[in-house]
Amino acid sequence: DTAVSQTPKYLVTQMGNDKSIKCEQNLGHDTMYWYKQDSKKFLKIMFSYNNKELIINETVPNRFSPKSPDKAHLNLHINSLELGDSAVYFCASSPGPYRTNYGYTFGSGTRLTVV
Amino acid sequence: AQTVTQSQPEMSVQEAETVTLSCTYDTSESDYYLFWYKQPPSRQMILVIRQEAYKQQNATENRFSVNFQKAAKSFSLKISDSQLGDAAMYFCAYFSYSGGGADGLTFGKGTHLIIQP
Numbered sequence: 001d002t003a004v005s006q007t008p009k010y011l012v013t014q015m016g017n018d019k020s021i022k023c024e025q026n027l028g029h030d031t032m033y034w035y036k037q038d039s040k041k042f043l044k045i046m047f048s049y050n051n052k053e054l055i056i057n058e059t060v061p062n063r064f065s066p067k068s069p070d071k072a073h074l075n076l077h078i079n080s081l082e083l084g085d086s087a088v089y090f091c092a093s094s095p096g097p098y099r100t101n102y103g104y105t106f107g108s109g110t111r112l113t114v115v
Numbered sequence: 116a117q118t119v120t121q122s123q124p125e126m127s128v129q130e131a132e133t134v135t136l137s138c139t140y141d142t143s144e145s146d147y148y149l150f151w152y153k154q155p156p157s158r159q160m161i162l163v164i165r166q167e168a169y170k171q172q173n174a175t176e177n178r179f180s181v182n183f184q185k186a187a188k189s190f191s192l193k194i195s196d197s198q199l200g201d202a203a204m205y206f207c208a209y210f211s212y213s214g215g216g217a218d219g220l221t222f223g224k225g226t227h228l229i230i231q232p
Contacts, residue, residue, distance in 0.1 A: 043222040044222075056218070103148075103152075103162050103220065109160075
């Protein structure tokens, strides 16, 4: 049973399209995150949700919209995809924002390629 | 904002040898946590080791150990008896409760570790 699962693992799409990446965790964690890993492998936080409420919203284009229907799910919707959006997107979870001292559990990542 | 610096973009070591990856960080906090994550070619992010800043004892996990120097704000990872499976990107990460923990983990830019057979 995968603790944090992301779908799809690979996504190839054309510029201008809208796409979604889904994330689910079965660890009972309260907090979920989206990170972007660029071509140089740099990991940068995009969003964080705690129990369905947004707690971190870094400076990302508003074409990116996270949605958390419940605390076990955090989806990422991207509108009007651009070439620069090509990256690996990681979902992660932690027991809570005050309990991230044990680190995150990561999903396996979604490699998004925009052509 | 806290920053994490990994000054070695790439390191190479012979199999069975020992290698040390460097990490420094900038913080004004006294209580925080440090991590090393491994990212093999499979892309999966794997927690290797964790250190609590208030503990003076260096963390150890099998062949992996850290040298935590709080005053110098340094947190290096030592891998003993390197194995081919250790080849990966290694990321140093920092977490503190400042801001209520809302900032999550801050990562360094990573060190690509090559193991020479």
